[in-house]
Amino acid sequence: MPNDKIVxxxxxxxxxxxxxxxxxxxxxxxxxxxxxxxGGTPDSSSYAALTHHFMDAQEVLGKMIVAITGQPSxxxxxxxKIVSSQGGAGNFRLTLESPRGQETVEAGAIIVCTGFDHxxxxxxxxxxGYYEFDDVITLTDAEAxxxxxxxxxxxxxxxxxRVCFIQCVGSRxxxxxxxxxxxxxxxxxxxxxxxxxxxLPNAKVFIFYIDMRMYGYWEQxxxxxxxxxxxxxxxxxxxxxxxxxxxxxxxRGEDTTMGRPMEVxxxxxxxxxxxxxxxxxxxxAKLLDIPQDKYGFLKTAEGGLDTxxxxxxxxFVAGAAAGPRDxxxxxxxxxxxxxxxxxxxKRKSQREMRG
Amino acid sequence: MIPTEALxxxxxxxxxxxxxxxxxxxxxxxxxxxxxGEWIVHRVPEPYIEFDTKYGRKKKLPLQHTWHHKSCGQxxxxxxxxxxxxxxxxxxxxEYNDPTDQTSCTAWNYYASATxxxxxxxxxxxxxxxxxxxxxxxxxxxxxxxxxxxKEVREEMVHHPELRAQVREIMAKMGKRLVMxxxxxxYSEWIYAVRHEIAKHKVLDLSQxxxxxxxxxxxxxxxxxxxxxDPDVYGGQRTAVVTAVAQALGATVADYSTWFDCCGxxxxxxxxxxxxxxxxxxxxxxxxxxxxxxxxVTLTHDTGCVTTLDKxxxxxxxxxxxxxxxxxxxxxxxxxxxxxAMGAHPYRIxxxxxxxxxxxxxxxxxxxxxxxxxxxxxxxxxxxRKDPKAFLTWEDxxxxxxxxASHGGL
Numbered sequence: 001m002p003n004d005k006i007v008x009x010x011x012x013x014x015x016x017x018x019x020x021x022x023x024x025x026x027x028x029x030x031x032x033x034x035x036x037x038x039g040g041t042p043d044s045s046s047y048a049a050l051t052h053h054f055m056d057a058q059e060v061l062g063k064m065i066v067a068i069t070g071q072p073s074x075x076x077x078x079x080x081k082i083v084s085s086q087g088g089a090g091n092f093r094l095t096l097e098s099p100r101g102q103e104t105v106e107a108g109a110i111i112v113c114t115g116f117d118h119x120x121x122x123x124x125x126x127x128x129g130y131y132e133f134d135d136v137i138t139l140t141d142a143e144a145x146x147x148x149x150x151x152x153x154x155x156x157x158x159x160x161x162r163v164c165f166i167q168c169v170g171s172r173x174x175x176x177x178x179x180x181x182x183x184x185x186x187x188x189x190x191x192x193x194x195x196x197x198x199x200l201p202n203a204k205v206f207i208f209y210i211d212m213r214m215y216g217y218w219e220q221x222x223x224x225x226x227x228x229x230x231x232x233x234x235x236x237x238x239x240x241x242x243x244x245x246x247x248x249x250x251x252r253g254e255d256t257t258m259g260r261p262m263e264v265x266x267x268x269x270x271x272x273x274x275x276x277x278x279x280x281x282x283x284x285a286k287l288l289d290i291p292q293d294k295y296g297f298l299k300t301a302e303g304g305l306d307t308x309x310x311x312x313x314x315x316f317v318a319g320a321a322a323g324p325r326d327x328x329x330x331x332x333x334x335x336x337x338x339x340x341x342x343x344x345x346k347r348k349s350q351r352e353m354r355g
Numbered sequence: 356m357i358p359t360e361a362l363x364x365x366x367x368x369x370x371x372x373x374x375x376x377x378x379x380x381x382x383x384x385x386x387x388x389x390x391x392g393e394w395i396v397h398r399v400p401e402p403y404i405e406f407d408t409k410y411g412r413k414k415k416l417p418l419q420h421t422w423h424h425k426s427c428g429q430x431x432x433x434x435x436x437x438x439x440x441x442x443x444x445x446x447x448x449x450e451y452n453d454p455t456d457q458t459s460c461t462a463w464n465y466y467a468s469a470t471x472x473x474x475x476x477x478x479x480x481x482x483x484x485x486x487x488x489x490x491x492x493x494x495x496x497x498x499x500x501x502x503x504x505x506k507e508v509r510e511e512m513v514h515h516p517e518l519r520a521q522v523r524e525i526m527a528k529m530g531k532r533l534v535m536x537x538x539x540x541x542y543s544e545w546i547y548a549v550r551h552e553i554a555k556h557k558v559l560d561l562s563q564x565x566x567x568x569x570x571x572x573x574x575x576x577x578x579x580x581x582x583x584x585d586p587d588v589y590g591g592q593r594t595a596v597v598t599a600v601a602q603a604l605g606a607t608v609a610d611y612s613t614w615f616d617c618c619g620x621x622x623x624x625x626x627x628x629x630x631x632x633x634x635x636x637x638x639x640x641x642x643x644x645x646x647x648x649x650x651x652v653t654l655t656h657d658t659g660c661v662t663t664l665d666k667x668x669x670x671x672x673x674x675x676x677x678x679x680x681x682x683x684x685x686x687x688x689x690x691x692x693x694x695x696a697m698g699a700h701p702y703r704i705x706x707x708x709x710x711x712x713x714x715x716x717x718x719x720x721x722x723x724x725x726x727x728x729x730x731x732x733x734x735x736x737x738x739x740r741k742d743p744k745a746f747l748t749w750e751d752x753x754x755x756x757x758x759x760a761s762h763g764g765l
Contacts, residue, residue, distance in 0.1 A: 122369030122592065127615060131369040131590030177377045243612040245647065250612045 003091055003108040004028055006341045009082060009284055010113030012040015014319030014330040016064040018111050021338030023073050027345065030075045030105055032082060032096065034280060038065050041115050045140040048147035049195065051187040052327060085288050089314025089344055108345035109314045111337045112298060114280035116320035119170030119273040127241040128271055135249055136242055136269045139188055146195050153267055160267035163196055164206040164251065165189040166239045171274030172210065178295065182274030183324040186213045189272045190226045197230040206233045208253065237262065242269055281321040288315055297323040308337040316341055369591050371411025378580050380412060384513045385535050393519060394533035397488045404548050409580045415538050416548045419449045422487035426498030427459045428658035435706025436661060439694040440497060440542050442704045445749065446697060447552055452492040457483055462504035466622035473511060474521040480508040481522055485531040495540050499657035502541040503577030509539060510578065541574060543596040543656035544583055546689060550603040557604060558698040559721050564606040567650040568598045569640065569664060571657030572617050597656050600689045604696050609648035613639050619667065620659035636667035641684055652717050654689045661688055668712040685714035701725055702732035703752040
């Protein structure tokens with residue numbers, strides 16, 4: 001008989017949503033989180049406002065955490081990680097390492113919610129100078145400053161007059177092997193551009209892009225107001241290098257609309273870094289023998305519209321551990337994964353489910 | 356939560372991870388082919404030092420027992436460049452072989468689309484590698500264009516078995532085996548490896564000298580993963596050779612906004628679009644350096660770059676109103692600069708009289724009495740003129756200042 005527990009690895013938005021879903025449906029969850037607190041990447045990377053309606057990230061996460069805390073059917077293990085695994089669907093035997101030491105946890109199904117890491121800009125063409133120039137920062141660095149309501153030049157603490165974003169850093173790039181689009185960076189950059197304009201009405205903000213990928217309602221809720229209300233300037237073209245000129249940064253690239261090279265100075269450059277599989281995702285893939293795609297993300301089962309089943313029976317994935325996913329995807333996948341994991345423990349095999 | 360203060364103070368350090376390198380590791384490929392019995396891999400001799408390259412892989416740099424693959428361009432019109440490289444080896448007691456039967460790499464020929472076919476081109480490279488192997492010394496390449504080109508040849512040879520078969524047959528006719536070096540090494544990597552030794556032997560104070568560095572495209576853009584990157588230099592974000600040497604010698608290295616630009620030599624631009632090269636060198640590089648960094652000297656590490664940046668400076672001198680003309684920036688290799696710092700003769704060894712842009716203010720600032728040195732050199736010439744069979748020897752170059760005949764003029 002399948003064990004009635006479901007182990008969820010990763011306490012970020014996907015893990016929190018999956019936990020709540022399973023608890024609401026009467027299931028039992030062991031939520032394993034390696035950090036000493038829940039919240040995942042939006043917490044560890046100090047997200048300020050979420051792209052969704054500019055909701056405060058801490059508020060949203062706070063609500064999700066409260067919803068599962070103190071539930072008798074939810075066992076939250078912080079500062080913990082899985083170190084080995086045996087068995088299969090219905091009867092996994094996992095070794096959990098925590099401050100209490102090592103113990104065996106039995107589970108009927110597993111949901112992996114280990115998320116992503118932000119691309120390290122040093123791995124790019126390396127002409128953006130992230131490790132050379134203090135005023136070249138990433139989306140997460142900018143997010144931290146916006147959260148503190150203090151957006152200033154890291155080099156001298158001064159208020160910037162000109163700020164630009166460079167899109168697709170570490171994404172859509174055959175040279176470094178990350179050919180995919182990371183899906184969220186256009187929305188995040190536009191959101192941050194609006195936030196900077198709100199904070200610093202005299203600052204000029206530019207976004208250098210290849211394509212602006214503003215899916216669904218982001219088009220009229222973010223992209224149009226960014227331009228029409230907040231006067232963010234979108235310039236199509238690739239930036240090839242960033243150097244210093246005096247105490248400013250010199251951006252050199254191509255303006256493809258005008259069909260000519262461009263050289264402009266900026267005070268701060270924000271690199272819109274994409275998603276790569278997190279260290280946790282890579283570790284768990286090896287531990288649980290989950291096949292990975294060529295980028296290192298977890299594979300989902302082929303041949304159907306199943307977005308959450310991995311090729312390993314009884315193991316599901318939700319969120320960016322499966323590849324670039326936005327919050328909508330992560331929350332939706334969490335619901336689907338919760339449903340399927342619960343089905344396993346209610347004695348249905350995956351074969352029966354597919355009919 | 357990351358407070359802004361912490362963000363300002365944090366020292367970001369980029370850690371390279373060879374496991375995530377986007378290109379294949381040539382070392383593995385070269386050794387695989389040896390394992391199949393197709394060629395001999397000429398191993399890097401001890402003593403060697405290992406350094407990180409662009410994607411975090413290690414590169415072995417031999418310090419001694421090197422076979423010097425010279426540069427036609429250097430020997431032809433920047434002879435002080437080659438002489439300085441040899442002088443540095445001699446002064447540091449690093450044993451080397453200067454072959455008299457080396458051929459040109461023919462890369463410039465190839466870039467001008469005048470090469471015959473890929474087998475002929477590869478044979479030139481493989482012939483030189485075989486000659487080095489036979490001598491027992493490991494190839495050290497003087498010219499970055501040769502270096503980049505030989506890396507391209509290596510890639511072709513590794514990926515095309517039919518090319519290897521053709522080349523093997525041609526080598527056999529010359530009585531030579533197919534040999535591929537374990538590493539393809541540029542002399543500037545050797546200077547980088549021994550820069551602290553050079554600094555120990557320094558006799559001049561260079562603390563007042565500001566240098567700009569021009570990195571050779573043929574060194575770090577052609578087959579980019581082989582170039583040396585150092586976390587202490589430019590945060591590991593730009594190639595470290597030349598800059599690290601100037602810094603080790605105590606000079607200030609100033610940045611400028613066209614650092615990544617080609618010097619203008621291109622591949623064949625200097626042959627077929629010469630005015631473009633000249634304009635590019637002057638307007639994109641020299642004038643920008645002057646305006647933004649105001650250096651005393653520009654250092655670089657390729658034959659083509661020294662040629663283009665130096666010799667192109669005659670053009671603005673010819674047509675710009677002298678009152679509006681910006682002062683020339685002397686250009687030399689870091690080998691010549693290091694040699695000067697160690698007390699090498701500016702004319703016998705560094706042969707700066709071959710350079711176009713005026714280097715004399717630089718020498719004065721470095722504390723070198725170029726007038727005295729020139730008189731010594733004129734004495735040498737006088738002596739050589741009297742005996743057609745005589746030539747300057749290494750012993751001559753290290754001679755102390757002798758009494759000189761009075762010539763008048765320079």
